[in-house]
Amino acid sequence: MKLQLALDLVNIPDGIALVKEVEQYIDIVEIGTPIVINEGLHAVKAMKEAFPNLQVLADLKIMDAGGYEIMKAAEAGADLVTVLGATNDMTIKGAVEEAKKQNKQVLVDMINVPDLEKRAREIDALGVDYICVHTGYDQQAAGQSPFEDLQTIKRAVKNAKTAVAGGIKLDTLPEVIKAQPDLVIVGGGITGQDDKAAVASEMQRLVRQG
Numbered sequence: 197m198k199l200q201l202a203l204d205l206v207n208i209p210d211g212i213a214l215v216k217e218v219e220q221y222i223d224i225v226e227i228g229t230p231i232v233i234n235e236g237l238h239a240v241k242a243m244k245e246a247f248p249n250l251q252v253l254a255d256l257k258i259m260d261a262g263g264y265e266i267m268k269a270a271e272a273g274a275d276l277v278t279v280l281g282a283t284n285d286m287t288i289k290g291a292v293e294e295a296k297k298q299n300k301q302v303l304v305d306m307i308n309v310p311d312l313e314k315r316a317r318e319i320d321a322l323g324v325d326y327i328c329v330h331t332g333y334d335q336q337a338a339g340q341s342p343f344e345d346l347q348t349i350k351r352a353v354k355n356a357k358t359a360v361a362g363g364i365k366l367d368t369l370p371e372v373i374k375a376q377p378d379l380v381i382v383g384g385g386i387t388g389q390d391d392k393a394a395v396a397s398e399m400q401r402l403v404r405q406g
């Protein structure tokens with residue numbers, strides 16, 4: 197099981213400073229969608245240059261032109277790129293084909309997919325690397341969490357690895373770990389804490405212990 201730190205509400209220098217505090221406790225650093233909107237793929241390039249030993253995920257939430265957008269993220273140095281599960285199979289296939297060419301990985305974000313189990317089975321057959329359940333910020337504000345959805349995809353997915361994101365904190369991490377995802381994605385649960393290194397270190401301990 198791996199731990200991914202999601203950076204969403206910071207600029208590039210603040211993001212790099214934040215990762216310096218926790219780099220030894222995380223496996224993957226995510227350049228979140230808001231950063232890509234604000235800064236472009238330069239943020240991915242800057243993070244990879246600053247931390248060549250960490251994997252960098254570009255949270256592009258690709259909805260169309262899968263092959264082209266994966267290619268651009270790969271050029272910037274991304275190791276993993278997100279595609280939306282709500283899009284069509286052609287876009288996902290294009291993304292997977294390009295990612296394989298570039299030796300990169302595709303993580304499919306299932307945010308707002310209505311029939312999660314059915315769509316997870318379909319996407320699992322397309323050769324993606326990860327299928328991720330995700331309760332977005334707007335849904336979190338309405339009191340939702342991704343824990344039941346994680347159990348649903350654990351039943352449905354046979355080939356891809358599974359991932360979970362959306363409001364995970366130190367006190368809810370043990371419940372997440374019980375469902376045995378391959379990747380746990382944490383944003384505010386680390387970035388919003390006073391002692392980020394202490395929280396990330398404890399999260400890494402729990403995740404490694406599985």
Ligand SMILES: O=C(CO)[C@H](O)[C@H](O)COP(=O)(O)O
Nearest residue numbers: 202361362363364382383384
């Ligand atoms: O992709 C995202 C928002 O769209 C976030 O990166 C993801 O939800 C993790 O952040 P948090 O733990 O703060 O919810």
